[in-house]
Amino acid sequence: MSNKKELLLIIISLLGLFLTACSQGDESDQEETTENSEETKENAEDNKSDKDKKEETEKDKPSSDQKDQKNNDSSEKQDDSSDKQKNEDDGSANEKILPAGTLSHGDSGQKVSMMQKALNRLGYSLTVDGDLGWTTVWAIKDFQAQFPNLKIDGVYGKNTREYILKAVNGEIEAKPGTGLENNDTEDNNEKNSNVVSNPSSILALVNKNNQLPASYVPKNLTNPNVRFPFTEDLPKKQMRQVAANALENMFNAGDKAGVDLFAQSGYRSYDRQRAIFAANASEHGHEAANQFSAQAGESEHQTGLTMDVTSADINYRLNTNFANTDEGEWVKKHASEYGFIIRYPKGKTSITGYQYEPWHLRYVGEKAAKYIDSNNTTLEQYLGGQ
Numbered sequence: 001m002s003n004k005k006e007l008l009l010i011i012i013s014l015l016g017l018f019l020t021a022c023s024q025g026d027e028s029d030q031e032e033t034t035e036n037s038e039e040t041k042e043n044a045e046d047n048k049s050d051k052d053k054k055e056e057t058e059k060d061k062p063s064s065d066q067k068d069q070k071n072n073d074s075s076e077k078q079d080d081s082s083d084k085q086k087n088e089d090d091g092s093a094n095e096k097i098l099p100a101g102t103l104s105h106g107d108s109g110q111k112v113s114m115m116q117k118a119l120n121r122l123g124y125s126l127t128v129d130g131d132l133g134w135t136t137v138w139a140i141k142d143f144q145a146q147f148p149n150l151k152i153d154g155v156y157g158k159n160t161r162e163y164i165l166k167a168v169n170g171e172i173e174a175k176p177g178t179g180l181e182n183n184d185t186e187d188n189n190e191k192n193s194n195v196v197s198n199p200s201s202i203l204a205l206v207n208k209n210n211q212l213p214a215s216y217v218p219k220n221l222t223n224p225n226v227r228f229p230f231t232e233d234l235p236k237k238q239m240r241q242v243a244a245n246a247l248e249n250m251f252n253a254g255d256k257a258g259v260d261l262f263a264q265s266g267y268r269s270y271d272r273q274r275a276i277f278a279a280n281a282s283e284h285g286h287e288a289a290n291q292f293s294a295q296a297g298e299s300e301h302q303t304g305l306t307m308d309v310t311s312a313d314i315n316y317r318l319n320t321n322f323a324n325t326d327e328g329e330w331v332k333k334h335a336s337e338y339g340f341i342i343r344y345p346k347g348k349t350s351i352t353g354y355q356y357e358p359w360h361l362r363y364v365g366e367k368a369a370k371y372i373d374s375n376n377t378t379l380e381q382y383l384g385g386q
């Protein structure tokens, strides 16, 4: 073999190697782009309801601006299967701090430990044991209570995860212990916090220790044919049929007795109650708000068995002056005849958890109402003594 031939072969081989190297380079570039595209898409999907979150997550990505720009156009076009795949082996920084998915009371494992560690980075002092017990539920709730956009349910889900990430990254501030009152809440949770198992019973007990499921919406909601101080057809006019009938009877009797009752506020959905509590908490502080305003799930208004009533004499407001109006006096005397009780009586705050509310009527049926009224007791005691 001549040197020339040998040289030619070497050149051809080198050329071959060079071409292979070039094409591999292209391939790996493509792979990387595809992967990052999926990542970006995934994040866009996770966060598509919240522009800020999207920006945050994308900011944290190691990918370059250029890539983000390239991929943004396609980021709205989604493929769920690629999302799922990416979720399992996502190596992004965020996934190392907090797991994806949903975690709730009773869950255990590595994901719970990760979440506990992240909460501890915010200043909570949880034992990182991978068990999602009441203490961890309390920490999640306490965290959630500080941000009006989060549902205070003690469940770690997508939105809560995003907020914890923001807090870990220093973009928002969380102050452990300020959301919920203190560790008493935690102890109460441990002993007493229950989900009401009979939400549609007219004797359902709903209070700070017995919460209605977020999904509970009473059947047969209807507008009672009584006076309201407003004309709009608002959802808060509604009551369950059985209570609406009783309310109409009571108002008719009041009319005959010469008192002009007005109905102010009946049914309230879980979400509506959450918004109300958040507004009260931001104005008065969480602890104070908790004395007069129910948290979501803890409001009797969600049962559809409750109506706040008022009088023109106090400009249709809901305050303790109602007790001194003709209407307030008449209600105190006669409500039980129609199956209603003043649910939060004077001097019973330690039992009911709420200050005196002479305007807040709860339908429990005549038998229970008469017993509770004549014995000067509460629904809590009535049910506890049964």
Ligand SMILES: [Zn+2]
Residues within 6 Å of the ligand: 301, 306, 307, 308, 359, 360, 361
């Ligand atoms: Zn009320």
